[in-house]
Amino acid sequence: MATLDWRIRRIAQSVFTVWAVLTLSFALIRMMPGNPMGAMVAQLESQGVDPVRARQLVELRMSVDPTKPIPIAYVEYMGSMLQGDLGVSTYYAQPVAEILAQAMPWTLFVLSWSLFISFFIGISVGALMAYWEGGKLDVGMTSWAILMGSIPFYVMAILLLIFCSYRFGWFPTSGRAPTGVPAGVNWPYIKGIVHHAALPVMSMLVASGIASLGMRGNSIRVLGSDYLRVAHLRGLSDVTISTQYVARNAVLPMYTTLLISIGEMFGGSIVLEKVFQYQGLGYYLFSAFNQRDYPLMMGGFMVITVAVVIALLLADMTYGLVDPRAGGQHSETY
Amino acid sequence: MKRTESPFDDWEGREESDADGSAEDGAGADGATTGGDAMADGGAVGSPFEVVSQYEETRRDRYRKLFDAYVYAPISIIWRDWRARIGFTIVLAYVLMGTVGTVIVPPTEVVEGPALAQPFQHWEYPLGTDDMGRDLFAQTVHATQEMLKMITAGALFTVTMGTVVGAVAGYKGGMVDTVLSSITDICINIPGLPLVMVLVLLLPIGGNPYVIGIILCIAAWGGLARAIRSQVLTLRQESFVEASRAMGIPTRRIVFKEIVPHLMPFVVINLTNASRRVIFEAAALYYLGVLPFEDLNWGATLNLAQTGQAHVRPQALHWFLVPMVAIIFISIGLILLGQSLDRVFNPRVRARHEKTTSDAGDDAEEESTTNPDVMGGGL
Numbered sequence: 001m002a003t004l005d006w007r008i009r010r011i012a013q014s015v016f017t018v019w020a021v022l023t024l025s026f027a028l029i030r031m032m033p034g035n036p037m038g039a040m041v042a043q044l045e046s047q048g049v050d051p052v053r054a055r056q057l058v059e060l061r062m063s064v065d066p067t068k069p070i071p072i073a074y075v076e077y078m079g080s081m082l083q084g085d086l087g088v089s090t091y092y093a094q095p096v097a098e099i100l101a102q103a104m105p106w107t108l109f110v111l112s113w114s115l116f117i118s119f120f121i122g123i124s125v126g127a128l129m130a131y132w133e134g135g136k137l138d139v140g141m142t143s144w145a146i147l148m149g150s151i152p153f154y155v156m157a158i159l160l161l162i163f164c165s166y167r168f169g170w171f172p173t174s175g176r177a178p179t180g181v182p183a184g185v186n187w188p189y190i191k192g193i194v195h196h197a198a199l200p201v202m203s204m205l206v207a208s209g210i211a212s213l214g215m216r217g218n219s220i221r222v223l224g225s226d227y228l229r230v231a232h233l234r235g236l237s238d239v240t241i242s243t244q245y246v247a248r249n250a251v252l253p254m255y256t257t258l259l260i261s262i263g264e265m266f267g268g269s270i271v272l273e274k275v276f277q278y279q280g281l282g283y284y285l286f287s288a289f290n291q292r293d294y295p296l297m298m299g300g301f302m303v304i305t306v307a308v309v310i311a312l313l314l315a316d317m318t319y320g321l322v323d324p325r326a327g328g329q330h331s332e333t334y
Numbered sequence: 335m336k337r338t339e340s341p342f343d344d345w346e347g348r349e350e351s352d353a354d355g356s357a358e359d360g361a362g363a364d365g366a367t368t369g370g371d372a373m374a375d376g377g378a379v380g381s382p383f384e385v386v387s388q389y390e391e392t393r394r395d396r397y398r399k400l401f402d403a404y405v406y407a408p409i410s411i412i413w414r415d416w417r418a419r420i421g422f423t424i425v426l427a428y429v430l431m432g433t434v435g436t437v438i439v440p441p442t443e444v445v446e447g448p449a450l451a452q453p454f455q456h457w458e459y460p461l462g463t464d465d466m467g468r469d470l471f472a473q474t475v476h477a478t479q480e481m482l483k484m485i486t487a488g489a490l491f492t493v494t495m496g497t498v499v500g501a502v503a504g505y506k507g508g509m510v511d512t513v514l515s516s517i518t519d520i521c522i523n524i525p526g527l528p529l530v531m532v533l534v535l536l537l538p539i540g541g542n543p544y545v546i547g548i549i550l551c552i553a554a555w556g557g558l559a560r561a562i563r564s565q566v567l568t569l570r571q572e573s574f575v576e577a578s579r580a581m582g583i584p585t586r587r588i589v590f591k592e593i594v595p596h597l598m599p600f601v602v603i604n605l606t607n608a609s610r611r612v613i614f615e616a617a618a619l620y621y622l623g624v625l626p627f628e629d630l631n632w633g634a635t636l637n638l639a640q641t642g643q644a645h646v647r648p649q650a651l652h653w654f655l656v657p658m659v660a661i662i663f664i665s666i667g668l669i670l671l672g673q674s675l676d677r678v679f680n681p682r683v684r685a686r687h688e689k690t691t692s693d694a695g696d697d698a699e700e701e702s703t704t705n706p707d708v709m710g711g712g713l
Contacts (some may be wrong), residue, residue: 016516017523022627026526028532088636146673150665152614156660158636213673259356260557269526272617289624291530301528308522 007317014313023307024075025298031068086302087295091287096299099284104303106176107273107280110197114204119258121253122208122334126215130250131242133220142216148209153268157203157275164199171199174277200276204268207261214257218250259315263308345519350495383667418674424667432478442472442630453652462652464635465642470656477631477660480543483615487547488554488612489605496603497594500562505570505589515563521556526617529553529647531624541628551608558604562597571591599675606672617661 044054080087126291129138152249165173177183178192220229223246231241269282277283285300287293413419416502445467446459453462503514530550539545570593571576578588594601619625620633627634635657642648 013516013519014523017520020520021524028536061415146666146669147662149669150662150663152617152661155661158640158645158654159658162651166646167648213669262525263525267525270527270531271622273623285528286622287621289535292535297532301525304525304528305523308525312523 005226008311010316014309017309018306021302022078028298073306080294081302086299089109089288089293089296091168091296096296097143099296100299100303103279103281103284106278107269107282109193110200110272110278110280111202111262111269112203114198114207115258115261115265117201118205118208119211119254121205122211123215123254125208126212127219127247127250130219130223131224133216141334142213145209145212145216148206149213150209153203153206154271154275155204155215157200157272160199161275172196175282176278196278200272200278203272203275204265207265211254215250215254218253219246222246223270226286241321255319257317259312261268262311262315266304266308284314299332350593367640374451395673398483415674417670421667421670421674422589423664425671428478428664429482429668431475432482435475436479439472439475441476442469444468449655450650452649461650461656464638464653465650468630468655470635473630473635474656476629476630477635477657480629480631481616481664483545484550485609485612487544489608491548492558492608492611493601493605496558496604497562497597499555499564500559500701501506501589501594501597503559504566505565505593508670511563514559518556518563520555522560527618530615530619534619534624539625541626544649546616546625547612549580550612550619554611558575558601558608561600562588565597565600566593569596574669603672603675606668606675609707611667613661613664613668617657632660 011290034281039230041051041054041058043052049057050229082096086100089096089099092099125141129145132138160171161173164170172195176193176196178189178196181189181192183189228241228245231245268280269280271282271288272278273280273282274286281300281304284296285304288296288300340711354694374432445461446469447467449463449465449467451459451463451467451472454460455462459471459472461469461474463469499514499518503511503518532545533549533552537549539549566589573583575588575592578592583592609667610653616625617633617636617677621636622630623637625633627637630638636654639645639650639653639657642650642653643663
C-alpha cells in the first residue's frame, strides 16, 4: 500500500510540474518586454495589413488575446495546450505541434545513442580504473577522463566538425539525412542517417569522462567497505565478488547520474544541433529564439520539459526494480 | 562538551593522535563513564575529577585546533596530492590573470597587428590575432575577469540556495517542506538551458556578469537542495541535534550552526561543479549569440570565429583554439580541485590511500563513524 501511495504521489507531482511549466510559459508570454504582440501587429501594419486584421492574425498565432482578462485568457490557453494546440509558428507558418512532432525523433535518436555509448564507456573505464587503482593505467586513464570531462561537448563538436568534416571530409558537415535518397527503410538512407548522426553522437562522448570518474569513485568506495572484507573471508571467488558485490553496488548511483543527464542533454541539444545544423528539436528551438517565434519557442520549451519530466518519472518508477533497497517510501533517486 | 561535531574530527584527531589535546577529549569521556569502576578497583584510571583537571584548553589552544582542523590539515593533505597541486595552481593562475593580468596586459584594439597572425610567431601578440588584427592573448586575459565574476555569482547562488532551501525543508518538515520541495522539484525538472535562454531574452540583463551568473544557475540549485534535504532528514535524528532542540536553541541556529557544518564537504565539492557549469553554459550562450556582448570573452571569441568562417580557413584555426584552451584549462583546474577536495573530505577514500597513518582498528572505526552518503553525491 505504501508503495502505491508513493507512486500516485510521484505521478501527481509530475503532473503538477508540467502544469507549473505551462503556467510559467503563459506568464512569460504575458511578461515579455516591449510587448511582442504589439510589435508583431506593428510589423504587419507596416506591411500594409489592415490594423484589425493584423491584430486578429497575431492573436491567432500567439493563441493569446491581449484584450481578454487574464484569467479567461489563461483558461483558454491551458485548454488549447491540453488539446495539443500549441499555436502556429510565426516563422515557419506551420502548426507548432507538427514541426515539433517531426523534429522530435531525430533528437531522441542522437540523444539515446549518446547516452548509451557514453555511459557504457564511462562505467567500464571507471570500473577498470578502480580495479587497478594507483597503477599506471589508473593514472593514465584518470588524466584522460579529467581531460574529457573538461571539454564542453560543443567545443568537441566544433573540433570534430573542423577536422572530420571540413578538413578530411569523412562526415557530412550539416543536416540529418542524405539528400537525393528516398526516405524509408533502405540501406543508403539508413547509412546516410547514421553518417549524419555520427559526429553529434561522438561529441557527446565527452560526458563519459565525468561518468567514469564517478564510477571510479563509487567503486573505490565499495572496495573499501566491510562487507567485501567479509566476502573475502568467506572465501567467495573473485568473480562473484566483483560482479555481485562491487559492480552492483557501484553502478546503482550511476543510474541517478544517468537520469539527471537526460535532462541536461535535452537542454544541450540546442547547442549541439546548432553546431551541426541537425534539424531536431534543439535546432527548431534555437531558430525560434532567433526569429523571436514565441509560439514555437514556448512549444519547444514545453515539449522538452514534458519529455524530461516523463523520463525522470519513468526512471523513478523503475529505480525500485534496479535497486530493491530503494522500494517504498525512501525511493528518492535524485 | 562544547566541541562542534565536524567531519574533520574523525581523522583530524587521529592525525595528531596523543600529542595533542584532542585525544584527551575521548579519554575524558571514558573516564566519566567508567569512573565508578575505576574507583572500586582503586586502579590507575583515576577519578573523573582528576581527568578533567588534566585537560585544560585555553582560548589559544582552541584557535590552534580549529586552525589545524580547517586550514592546516586540509592544505597539507591537498599539497601532498599532485592533482590538488595542479588544480590549485591552474585556478590561481586564472585568478591572477583576471586581477593582476588585466592591469599588466593592455586591452586589445582593432588592427593592433596583422589579420590572423599565427601564434608563437611575434612577441607583441604571442597567441596570434583574429581577422581584425586583435591580439588573442589580450582577449583571453581580459575575458577572465568577467568570467570569474560570473563563476563567483553563479556558484555562490547555487550553493546558498541549495543549502538553505534543502536544509530548511529537511529540518522543518510539514508544510514548509512540501512547498520548498515542490519548488525544488520544478527546478530539477525544468531543463536548464532553454529556461536560461528564455530568461535572457525576457529580462533586461545588460552585460552585468553577476546577474548572468545567477541566471545560468537558476535551474541548477535544485539537485543540491534535494541532496542536502535528504542528508538533513537523517541528521535531524542524531542525538546532538535532539540535544540542541531539548536545550531550546532556536531552529535557525540548529540548522546553520549544527547541521550545515556537517554538509560542508558536499557543499564545497558542489561549488566546483557549479563553477564548471557556469563556464560551460556562459561560453555556450555567448557562442550561440544568445547573450549580448560588448567586451570580448571566450564564448564571444568563439562566436566571432564561427561567423568569421574560421572553421573552413586552415590558417584561422588558432582563433578557435585559443578560447577553447582557455575554457578547457580552467575546467581541468576545477575538476582536479573538486577531486582532491573529495579526497580531503572523504575519510574513507583517504584511509585507503594513507594506510601508513592508521592501523586496521582505526580504519574500521573510521568507517563506522562516517556517513558515506554525505560525501557520496559529488557528480
